[in-house]
Amino acid sequence: MFTKRSTAEQVTSDVDLTGKTIVITGVNAGLGYETMRVLTGRGAHVIGLARTLDKATEACKQMEGTTTPVACELSDLDSVKRCAESIVAKDIPIDVLICNAGIMALPKLIQKDGLEMQFLTNHMGHFLLVYLLQEKVIQVPGRIVMLSSSGHQLTVKGGINFDNLDGSQGYSRFRFYGQSKLANLLTAKAFDDRLKDVGVRANAVHPGVINTKLTRNLGGVLGAMVKLPFGGILMDKVFGKSIPQGASTQCYVATNPNLQGVGGKYFADNNEKKTSTYGSNKDLADKLWNYSVKYLTPYL
Numbered sequence: 474m475f476t477k478r479s480t481a482e483q484v485t486s487d488v489d490l491t492g493k494t495i496v497i498t499g500v501n502a503g504l505g506y507e508t509m510r511v512l513t514g515r516g517a518h519v520i521g522l523a524r525t526l527d528k529a530t531e532a533c534k535q536m537e538g539t540t541t542p543v544a545c546e547l548s549d550l551d552s553v554k555r556c557a558e559s560i561v562a563k564d565i566p567i568d569v570l571i572c573n574a575g576i577m578a579l580p581k582l583i584q585k586d587g588l589e590m591q592f593l594t595n596h597m598g599h600f601l602l603v604y605l606l607q608e609k610v611i612q613v614p615g616r617i618v619m620l621s622s623s624g625h626q627l628t629v630k631g632g633i634n635f636d637n638l639d640g641s642q643g644y645s646r647f648r649f650y651g652q653s654k655l656a657n658l659l660t661a662k663a664f665d666d667r668l669k670d671v672g673v674r675a676n677a678v679h680p681g682v683i684n685t686k687l688t689r690n691l692g693g694v695l696g697a698m699v700k701l702p703f704g705g706i707l708m709d710k711v712f713g714k715s716i717p718q719g720a721s722t723q724c725y726v727a728t729n730p731n732l733q734g735v736g737g738k739y740f741a742d743n744n745e746k747k748t749s750t751y752g753s754n755k756d757l758a759d760k761l762w763n764y765s766v767k768y769l770t771p772y773l
């Protein structure tokens with residue numbers, strides 16, 4: 474039985490990933506880097522994605538195992554499409570697709586392509602990536618892991634406000650982060666619903682509270698604490714988790730043999746957890762699916 478304090482090394486200690494291919498977004502930092510390090514160490518070939526090829530290459534160069542760096546700027550849908558096309562062109566079945574990259578709590582509203590930046594990056598970019606790579610995951614059939622957050626509970630009224638996805642009618646940095654993370658959770662459920670009959674299973678993960686670069690925009694008590702001289706230690710050992718512990722749940726959900734055939738679930742601390750009411754709302758998941766597919770039509 475794994476716990477909140479289990480590390481990514483520990484939860485994968487019995488797993489041999491030789492011959493498996495795993496795609497991970499955001500491998501140049503934080504949880505994505507640790508996830509790539511541990512999964513390559515277990516024998517997987519990791520296709521490591523970062524905003525630029527330089528960042529992906531730099532991260533991949535640090536690994537001892539087999540890696541392939543690819544550029545994927547999630548807030549640029551042309552970049553996501555190019556990334557997906559280059560992966561499909563390699564003609565390698567994908568055992569696991571881990572949608573890890575993310576941004577949090579942008580202090581000011583940033584809009585691009587008619588969407589608020591966190592929704593565009595965290596949700597729409599990943600939705601497009603998964604949609605375009607699904608055929609390769611079906612070939613195995615493999616697993617999809619979406620990084621959500623317990624922050625999905627702190628979303629806007631209605632869960633996803635389809636009338637204000639660009640934030641022009643009001644913006645709250647934490648609620649919009651929550652909305653994007655709820656979208657990640659609902660996307661896992663939506664892909665799971667549509668792909669489970671062909672054997673692909675999708676789940677969502679809350680990794681814990683970890684002092685990574687993600688916290689750079691945090692205000693309040695938590696923001697002040699991580700800036701203290703011993704703030705990092707307090708976060709790692711008392712209030713939150715270390716990076717090796719934080720990367721564990723996504724590694725567990727991506728690889729544990731006991732989760733074969735398990736999908737549509739939400740995990741935290743290496744165990745299944747309950748979501749918010751919005752997080753288990755199938756109508757909302759379907760509405761988000763339909764909205765996303767329509768929005769992305771030029772890229773599909």
Ligand SMILES: NC(=O)c1ccc[n+]([C@@H]2O[C@H](COP(=O)([O-])OP(=O)(O)OC[C@H]3O[C@@H](n4cnc5c(N)ncnc54)[C@H](OP(=O)(O)O)[C@@H]3O)[C@@H](O)[C@H]2O)c1
Binds near residue numbers: 500548572573681686
């Ligand atoms: N840390 C936590 O406490 C926590 C809690 C709950 C959920 N999460 C989730 O865990 C995931 C990983 O977060 P982390 O803590 O490891 O954060 P992090 O250290 O800030 O790493 C985030 C990664 O995402 C990449 N990224 C950001 N914007 C991108 C874009 N537009 N296109 C492509 N890549 C982009 C970053 O690249 P750059 O370095 O180039 O910016 C970086 O590689 C996120 O989805 C986050 O929401 C984290």
